[in-house]
Amino acid sequence: MTEPAWPVLRQGGTGPNVTALQYLLRGARDQWRTLAADGVFGPATDSVVRGFQSVAGLPVDGVVGPATWQRLTDGTTIGATVREGSQGEYVKAAQTELLKHGDLKTAAQVDGIFGPDTDTATRRFQERVGLMVDGIVGPATWRQLISRPGS
Incomplete structure (x- = not known):
């Protein structure tokens, strides 16, 4: 890819x-x-x-x-890799990008809590762009989220 x-x-x-x-x-x-x-x-x-x-x-x-x-x-910044159970600003960044791509449906879902909805949205995005589907927003997923234009 x-x-x-x-x-x-x-x-x-x-x-x-x-x-x-x-x-x-x-x-x-x-x-x-x-x-x-x-x-x-x-x-x-x-x-x-x-x-x-x-x-x-x-x-x-x-x-x-x-x-x-x-x-x-790249994961060297503490907290930059997020997954189900993560909370905070990095999760809000991932949720903002997932919202941009239409994988999260409403801005209210940008809450900084990586729960089941964010996990499902992450997996849906990963599958759609050809990444390994693991629900983890790490370096490869960040790059795809940020670099691709929104839907």
């Missing part, structure tokens, strides 16, 4: 990928939990992206491209 290209996000961007990014950043460090997950890549998101890039040893440019996405989702 060919890996889809990571989207490139920067200040001025909007949409579900920005919301998912904001949740991922909120989950990466307690001090970033106040970042609004509003889907708008404004100055506050730019500042936190730059902080993450600095901490992660990446070039600090405020642009979320392949290296930043990979570091946020």
Whole structure:
């Protein structure tokens, strides 16, 4: 399977990928939990992206491209791999992406609790895009969720 290209996000961007990014950043460090997950890549998101890039040893440019996405989702960031029973900001990021793809039906399901509905949605998405169907949102599933356009 060919890996889809990571989207490139920067200040001025909007949409579900920005919301998912904001949740991922909120989950990466307690001090970033106040970042609004509003889907708008404004100055506050730019500042936190730059902080993450600095901490992660990446070039600090405020642009979320392949290296930043990979570091946020590769499993080396504590909590980035989520599955049934997981809770928190990373789950909200996965749920935001599953909603974008139509696998979750309502925004109310973006609650940060990886329960049976999120598990079913994850498995449905994995099957549809040709991934191993295990209900785990790890590096390969993150890439497909974030890189593919929504339905």
